[in-house]
Amino acid sequence: MYLTVRNATKTYGPFTALDSVSIEIEQGEFVCLLGPSGCGKTTLLRLIAGLSRLDGGDILLEGAALSDLPARKRGFGIVFQSYSLFPNMTVAENIGYGLKIRGTSRSEMARRVAELLELVKLPDVADKYPGQLSGGQQQRIALARAIAVDPRLLLLDEPLSALDAKVRAELRGEILHVQRTLGIPTLMVTHDQEEALALADKIICMNHGVVVQAGTPEDLYQRPKTRFVAEFMGISNLLSTDAVRRAFPALLATRPEGPDDRVVACLRPEQIGLIPAPDGSATATVRGISFLGNLRRLEVDSAVGPLIVETHGAAPCREGDRVTLSIAPEACTWVADDMARQMAESPA
Amino acid sequence: MSAVETAASSARRGPDADRVLTFVCVGLPLLGLTLFFLYPMAVVFLRSVTVGDGYGxxxxxxxxxxxxxxxxxxxxxxxxxxxxxxxxxxxxxxxxxxxxxxxxxxxxxxxxxxxxxxxxxxxxxxxxxxxxxxxxxxxxxxxxxxxxxxxxxxxxxxxxxxxxxxxxxxxxxxxxxxxxxxxxxxxxxxxxxxxxxxxxxxxxxxxxxxxxxxxxxxxxxxxxxxxxxxxxxxxxxxxxxxxxxxxxxxxxxxxxxxxxxxxxxxxxxxxxxxxxxxxxGQATGQVLYRPDFxxxxxxxxxxxxxxxxxxxxxxxxxxxxxxxxxxxxxxxxxxxxHYDIRLAGGYSSLWITIVISLMAASGGTLAVFLLGLGLRRLPRGAAQAIQMLAAMPAAVPGMVLGLAYILTFNSTATPLYLLYGTAALIAIINFYHYHTQSFLTLMTGFRQLPQALEEAAGSIGAGLGRTAIDIVAPFIAPMLVSVFFFLFMRSMVTLSAVVFLTTPDLSVAAVTIMRLDDAGLTSQAAAFSTCVMAVVCLALLSMKAILALMGRRRRTKGAA
Missing domain, CATH: 1.10.3720.10 (MetI-like)
Structure with missing residues (x-):
């Protein structure tokens, strides 16, 4: 294992930001720390960067403890949400700063800066100042600055959050391209599940200072372990055991043993099929349809309450149509109802 | 042994360079505040309750x-x-x-x-x-x-x-x-x-x-x-x-x-x-009010x-x-x-005042810069306590500070006596007299400096010293310039704090003006005042020019 975080704990007064968190990153891997704001993901990134100190646990890089090493000696690269380029230096000076500190020769530095500008597709801005660039350009330069020193680990702290949608999508591709080309193990913090799904080899989903689930994007989307993960990773229909027993008894086949309130069934909107049923066999009614370009999202009233269904291609039905629902038993994932337990713990 | 282990073990061997530097950054100004502000103030209080050989x-x-x-x-x-x-x-x-x-x-x-x-x-x-x-x-x-x-x-x-x-x-x-x-x-x-x-x-x-x-x-x-x-x-x-x-x-x-x-x-x-x-009540993204006639x-x-x-x-x-x-x-x-001034040492006090003002300005700017730099790396509680101390001198009238200095430094009880009668001591009192304003001005600069900028430099490999010189100083340069000239100009004209510290051999401009006026040489006092005003005006214009130049350079860099 390349980077190992073992039982990392960090508290701020009475508030526990990280509660014994353990994660692993392999050589060359792109890992996303995903979670809502306040879940501890940025705290974890800052601990790994050496920008704040652990209260408990270890961080190991290739088996060696990092805990006593100040940030500047870790040899990592970091990109912040706020770009954070040095305003008094040109683009070239910004990118070359880490090399200058390491005593790289002037000519070598110039060569490397040119190469990196080429890599982030901004070959002509070397002599500009950060204030003269757009947000997206600044963030590319920040990326180039971070990778200029051949970091042993690349840390990205919500690097796309300050950008508008189109630039964000572009830069997302850019980051992936650079990471794949150079094979730098990378840890990115984000609260955007779509971003995490698109970029990561592995997603670590966090909530309330603990890791809820870690796995491939497919794992987290299709096989969420808890209700929190299911709801965080896109839209899902969550049904209680009782509702499933009444409406879709076939789905009970995959249900794990245990009391009714322990687990809920998770059905992704695209896994529910709609069959028009003008006759008396209909079990549901289409309440509304939103056209989203590449797909249609339908709200359906059923015996178990409202469900969300997504279809590609032409609409199978219109608003007010009576339909029956088809769900393959293997499409249903039973997830632990961690939200109910949390609500029970904190009555507020 | 991998590179990490070598670095880690070397970090453990001695105290980390950044920690030492932080300690120096905070320690030196703090020592100054203690020796040249707290201690004299304690002395003046003790003297106020000294009766004969006892207290009362x-x-x-x-x-x-x-x-x-x-x-x-x-x-x-x-x-x-x-x-x-x-x-x-x-x-x-x-x-x-x-x-x-x-x-x-x-x-x-x-x-x-x-x-x-x-x-x-x-x-x-x-x-x-x-x-x-x-x-x-x-x-x-x-x-x-x-x-x-x-x-x-x-x-x-x-x-x-x-x-x-x-x-x-x-x-x-x-x-x-x-x-x-x-x-x-x-x-x-x-x-x-x-x-x-x-x-x-x-x-x-x-x-x-x-x-x-x-x-x-x-x-x-x-x-x-x-x-x-x-x-x-x-x-x-x-x-x-x-x-x-x-x-x-x-x-x-x-x-x-x-x-x-x-x-x-x-x-x-x-x-x-x-x-x-x-x-x-402050908000960002303000629109400036432009009144109509x-x-x-x-x-x-x-x-x-x-x-x-x-x-x-x-x-x-x-x-x-x-x-x-x-x-x-x-x-x-x-x-x-009237510009041919022979009494009270002639113009020598003007030259000395310029030297003193330069000393106060450069030493003072450096001291508050170090303090601001160090405070960013201290735990919140400690930083706040030191900030409070740094903001205290403004509450002390110059006369009182001057009196405290003469009681403290004109006493052979401590080696600080060596400073008495030197230009350095006058530069020091000028700096501590105006410590609060200098410190607060620079802190507004530091507050505008994003933490992430220093963190970015740190993770690239820059230590505290390098970050201070390459990143922090250029960022708050306008504030440094302002503080330097503020201290220079105040030191040129201040009277209340230094009036007790001048000696027959060492006088400053404002005291000379007072002596000339006392001696009935009002026109010469006016002439001397005019010279002081000329020097201070020159300083003010230089400051404006430097700040304007910096502003223009910043604008060409496109920074907001």
Whole structure:
């Protein structure tokens, strides 16, 4: 294992930001720390960067403890949400700063800066100042600055959050391209599940200072372990055991043993099929349809309450149509109802 | 052993370089504050309770029992109150004119209003004597005799001296009020007078309060004007001087000093609170208010502003003019003969003052920079405690600090005695006298510096020293320049703190002016004042030029 975080704990007064968190990153891997704001993901990134100190646990890089090493000696690269380029230096000076500190020769530095500008597709801005660039350009330069020193680990702290949608999508591709080309193990913090799904080899989903689930994007989307993960990773229909027993008894086949309130069934909107049923066999009614370009999202009233269904291609039905629902038993994932337990713990 | 392990073990072996540097950054300025502020203040307090070989409050009962002390206290409070009322009123008129009215020539008002800051405080008094004194141009022109020495003369001189501060503080408060608020009020149908009552006044509320306390403190702690034009109207500052210099009674001087400290500490504490309240109202993305021309309002405000400025120009200008007059008021022909100053060491004190001011400015700027740098890396609690200490010197009147220094450094009890009578000690007292303003100015710069910038430098591999030089210093360079010139200019003109520390061999400009005036050489005092003002003006212009140059370079870099 390349980077190992073992039982990392960090508290701020009475508030526990990280509660014994353990994660692993392999050589060359792109890992996303995903979670809502306040879940501890940025705290974890800052601990790994050496920008704040652990209260408990270890961080190991290739088996060696990092805990006593100040940030500047870790040899990592970091990109912040706020770009954070040095305003008094040109683009070239910004990118070359880490090399200058390491005593790289002037000519070598110039060569490397040119190469990196080429890599982030901004070959002509070397002599500009950060204030003269757009947000997206600044963030590319920040990326180039971070990778200029051949970091042993690349840390990205919500690097796309300050950008508008189109630039964000572009830069997302850019980051992936650079990471794949150079094979730098990378840890990115984000609260955007779509971003995490698109970029990561592995997603670590966090909530309330603990890791809820870690796995491939497919794992987290299709096989969420808890209700929190299911709801965080896109839209899902969550049904209680009782509702499933009444409406879709076939789905009970995959249900794990245990009391009714322990687990809920998770059905992704695209896994529910709609069959028009003008006759008396209909079990549901289409309440509304939103056209989203590449797909249609339908709200359906059923015996178990409202469900969300997504279809590609032409609409199978219109608003007010009576339909029956088809769900393959293997499409249903039973997830632990961690939200109910949390609500029970904190009555507020 | 991998590279990481080598680095890790070396980090464990010795103390981390950054920690050492942080320690030095905080430790040195802290040591300075302790030695040159806390310790002397403790000494002055101890001396105030020293009776014979023991301690007791007899000095206090003696002072509190003397009618002279109560008269001086009453005078100080009266003078403080009257000056405050007058300068806040006039300051509000000018600030309101500058920020809320439309008339041409505002640049001139801005320029004139800072003039009193460029001269030692006693220059206002000198100017008034040339205008309204027995041989003053106005008195002679009108053929009347005005008793300018005493309350009225001192009131005008103090008001002129406090006015620039009032204008700046009230102006800063007015600028904060967004133009959109006025537009909204306009759309809702509020008349101009309503807008003034409901928007402008509430916005200026804390500014006015703040300005009032600043003006009050400036007035009761000022020595120069009181010494020159106060006449028999004794105030606390002159009372300390007469106890110490006149009667060589240091313990009693210390008592009066402590008594003067009380109102300034209270006033300063309230002022700080007012400032905090005002700052919380700040918003980003402001739209600057651009008033339209409203004849009635603007002509009246312009006339009033012009009148006030004319008074300032007259008082300062007459000093420059008088310095060239052959024999005031009998031979009004111009000649440079008063510039041939031989008494009180001639110009040597001017050169020494420039050297002292450069020392105070460079050493002081470095010290507050180090402190600001170190504070960012300290735990919150410790940083806040040190910030409080750093903000304390502003509450101490210059006279009291000067007295504390002479009691501390003119005593052979400690090796600090070596500093006594040196230019270095005067540079040091000037720095600590103006420590708070320098420190707070630089801290506003530091607050604008994003943490992520330093973190980015750190994760690339830059240590604290490198980050400070490559990233932090360029970022807050305008603040460093401002602090440097602020300390330089204050050191050039300050009188109250240094009046006790000058020796026959070592005098500073402001003290020389006072001595020349004492000796009846008023024209030479005017000439010397003019030289000091020229140096300070030059410094101010250099500062403006450097800041403008920096601003232009920043703009070409596109930074906001």
């Amino acid at each position: 409050f007899e000095n206090y009962s003696r002072v509190l029992g003397s009618s002279g002390f109560w008269r001086a206290t009453l005078h100080s409070m009266l003078m403080g109150g009257a000056t405050t009322a007058l300068s806040v009123l006039l300051g509000f008129i000018i600030a309101h004119g500058l920020h809320r009215c439309a008339f041409p020539g505002k640049w001139m008002i801005r320029g004139v209003i800072v003039l009193p800051l460029l001269a030692p405080s006693l220059v206002q008094a000198l100017g008034l004597i040339f205008l309204l004194g027995r041989n003053g141009v106005i008195s002679r022109a009108l053929g009347i005799e005005i008793e300018i020495y005493g309350f009225w003369g001192l009131l005008i001189a103090n008001t002129l001296y406090a006015l620039p501060q009032a204008v700046m503080i009230i102006g800063a408060a007015l600028v904060l009020l967004d133009a959109r608020a006025y537009e909204a009020a306009e759309v809702m149908g509020a008349s101009p007078s309503r807008q003034f009552r409901d928007l402008t006044l509430p916005a200026a509320r804390f500014g006015l309060l703040n300005a009032a306390f600043v003006c009050f403190t400036i007035t009761i702690t000022d020595f120069g004007n009181a010494a020159v034009i106060g006449g028999d109207y004794s105030v606390l500052a002159t009372e300390i001087y007469s106890q110490v210099v006149g009667q060589r009674n240091f313990n009693m001087g210390a008592v009066v000093g402590i008594m003067l400290l009380l109102p300034t500490v209270v006033s300063y504490a309230i002022e700080r609170q007012a400032m905090k309240r005002q700052q919380t 409203a004849p009635l309002r603007d002509i009246v405000m312009a006339a009033l502003s012009l009148l006030i400025c004319a008074a300032i120009v007259a008082v300062i200008g007459i000093v420059v003019y008088a310095s060239f007059v052959t024999l005031w008021p009998y031979n009004m022909a111009l000649s440079p003969k």
